[in-house]
Amino acid sequence: MSLLVTGSIGIDTVTTPHGSADDVLGGSAIYFSFAATFFSPVRLVGVVGEDFPDAFRDVLTRREINTLGLETRTGSKTFRWTGKFVGDMNEAETVGVDLNVLAEAGPKVPAAFADSRIVFLANTHPALQRELLAQVNAPKLTVCDTMDLWIENERDELLKTLGMVDGVIINDAEARQLTGVYNLVEVGRQLLSCGPKFAVIKKGEHGAMLISADGATAIPAYPTDNVKDPTGAGDSFAGGMLGYLAESDDFSPASLKRAIVRGTICSSFTIEGFSLNRVLETTRDDINTRVAQFTRMLRID
């Protein structure tokens, strides 16, 4: 089942207590795509500048990522993010952002992608999320993410977007900010009242919670002390989750739960290295092995 992602593609510079990586491939759509392609091909929609390195394009060819929707805009520069994680590495501290091409007009969904069945709208302006969504004909499953900036400044636009998607994947702090309540079961219920049929609340090192008409399901994170760089963990989670749903073509509550486990495991690999370093050396077998181990961990006999 075809899976389309729209989101940022960037050049990151990241420092953590374990080292740093300068001018590496990053962005929400990138982390999503590399996780999703463990399970399903991905159609990538995003825009970069003329300065986007050829080496990064080469990396994209190492997976089943269709780059027909990757626009290289003449005269523009690629989005850049510089951040650091300190101490417990629980939150990224943004040192600098150059929106560059992301401050211009959004990308277009190529006509060949209009038949996509699953669409993930990674974080961007909620009006642009809807504009992109409108370019897909009859998606079977649509899911979005968002961020504090839009919750604060574009609340009405964001609520309109939430009213049009089947699911939302959002982190706990932002979900609490949006709904104004603390308890995550109640947060999830309020998210559903905005339109989505399911909400997945990401809790970082504490895992994730799924809320749907069936109730609340809590899944812990994969326990590890091997965390080099948390950049992209949330987008890898979403990528693994939707990649699995694209592969399985089953959106039942049991399948959503299996998908969350895949997302959890994908992000557990992402954080073991800087940028995509660890993900690029990970195989589907590695994923399967860790999924099986995690599933056993959660099995109460």
Add this chain to the structure above:
Amino acid sequence: MSLLVTGSIGIDTVTTPHGSADDVLGGSAIYFSFAATFFSPVRLVGVVGEDFPDAFRDVLTRREINTLGLETRTGSKTFRWTGKFVGDMNEAETVGVDLNVLAEAGPKVPAAFADSRIVFLANTHPALQRELLAQVNAPKLTVCDTMDLWIENERDELLKTLGMVDGVIINDAEARQLTGVYNLVEVGRQLLSCGPKFAVIKKGEHGAMLISADGATAIPAYPTDNVKDPTGAGDSFAGGMLGYLAESDDFSPASLKRAIVRGTICSSFTIEGFSLNRVLETTRDDINTRVAQFTRMLRID
């Protein structure tokens, strides 16, 4: 298998956003005992003052709690705690503490309890924990809890106690304070290096992590929006866990995991009411039903 608990028995006054309860039965050994007796009889060792209400003694008779080790000290007053939970109710704010009888000599383990096979040393001065432990002949399983006060002021005494127990059940903030590291897998490993064969790190609304020679196991909390009063959640968790181990007489890794699930469910009932109100109207069937539901939630098919 006989289960003994030593810890505080108190008169609590608690305020939460959902109301308040004045002069109600509380204390670590109490919450532990009421949870544990869903699974196994409990031998209670603790000390109260002359003012300990008869009504509270009556409550104790409603469960299989052997009060032979409950000393009522003439001329002394019962421990009192006044606290409040505000906002997200994630942390208790102590408004007032009257140690009273807890500032005097500790209780004694009755000779009839010296053959206890499982011993839980709820939080108290670590030297007193060892003194109590020395009064039990050949326990098969010994587990302790502790608190920030002893970590800060009686570190060496605490390390001696940790060197003598089979397991430790401790909350995340205190475990991090004790070990000086943040990552909970690493925290757990450092706890094991102090002596215990297993460590259970309680994470409140985020569940618990078990660390043993077998590795790390993360179990989420029972997802609920029905939280009236979190007082006693951690002690109910320990009570449910050790009560189950006493019932099963099996301390294998798989049994420890099942025990953590029972602890999780016991505390999920405790927090649904003030003091023991909700626990007192809970049946073993209620526990079993919620355990089955939680086990299904964690089952990834």
